[in-house]
Amino acid sequence: MSSKEQKTPEGQAPEEIIMEQQEEVEVAGTDNSAEQVDPRDEKIANLEAQLVDAQNRERDGVLRIKAEMENLRRRTEQDVEKAHKFALEKFVNELLPVIDSLDRALEVADKANQDLLPMIEGIELTLKSMLDVVRKFGVEVVGDINVPLDPNVHQAIAMVESDEVAAGNVLMVMQKGYTLNGRTIRAAMVSVAKAKA
Numbered sequence: 001m002s003s004k005e006q007k008t009p010e011g012q013a014p015e016e017i018i019m020e021q022q023e024e025v026e027v028a029g030t031d032n033s034a035e036q037v038d039p040r041d042e043k044i045a046n047l048e049a050q051l052v053d054a055q056n057r058e059r060d061g062v063l064r065i066k067a068e069m070e071n072l073r074r075r076t077e078q079d080v081e082k083a084h085k086f087a088l089e090k091f092v093n094e095l096l097p098v099i100d101s102l103d104r105a106l107e108v109a110d111k112a113n114q115d116l117l118p119m120i121e122g123i124e125l126t127l128k129s130m131l132d133v134v135r136k137f138g139v140e141v142v143g144d145i146n147v148p149l150d151p152n153v154h155q156a157i158a159m160v161e162s163d164e165v166a167a168g169n170v171l172m173v174m175q176k177g178y179t180l181n182g183r184t185i186r187a188a189m190v191s192v193a194k195a196k197a
Contacts, residue, residue, distance in 0.1 A: 085181050088137050092180055095134065100175065102127040142177035142188040145170050153177055155187040165193035 102123055109120045131141065142153045146165050149156060157174060165171045170190045177188030 085138070086183065088139075089180055089185055092134060092137075092139055092178065092185060095130070096178060096186060099127065099130055099134075102130070103176065138181040139185075140179045142179060142184075143173045145173060149190070149192050153179065153184050153187055154190050156192045157189050158191040159194045160191050161196045162193040163196065167193055167195040169193050 105123050106120065106127065109123070110116055111120060146169050148169055154170060154177065160171050162171050169192070170188075171193040172191045173188055174191065175189040177184065178186050
């Protein structure tokens with residue numbers, strides 16, 4: 001008999017014994033893997049968790065950037081609106097002395113002198129035209145008397161005792177004030193009434 005043909009005491013060839021032993025090892029290995037977690041599965045689970053975290057961070061980042069862009073757009077619109085609204089402020093400030101001069105000319109003009117009446121009428125029309133033009137652009141005059149003192153638009157220069165005007169109200173306007181779209185560009189200089197002692 002050759003060595004290949006030799007039989008084991010149980011009647012099996014050596015190759016068959018080796019094959020059976022390998023099958024037993026594979027079966028035993030399969031039983032152990034069911035009990036133990038494969039390290040590759042753990043790694044896959046960790047990578048999936050990291051991927052979900054990364055996706056959440058990216059989504060949050062995108063949402064944050066969108067919110068920042070929306071806020072920037074709103075702020076820019078507000079800035080442009082304010083720039084349009086108050087662009088005339090410097091120009092109006094340059095016009096105020098001219099308006100004041102026309103007002104003073106009317107105050108001191110001798111209206112009894114018939115020779116000056118055409119000139120006075122011309123000054124009145126010029127002043128009226130100028131005030132109409134600046135009103136179109138949001139400029140309002142602050143110069144009413146017998147109204148409560150408002151520190152936002154009035155600058156109190158003096159307190160004067162008065163029976164005719166309630167205490168705390170504007171008694172006299174020394175220089176008119178002006179607002180541009182609701183914002184004071186020059187406060188009116190006024191004297192305020194106080195009760196007699």
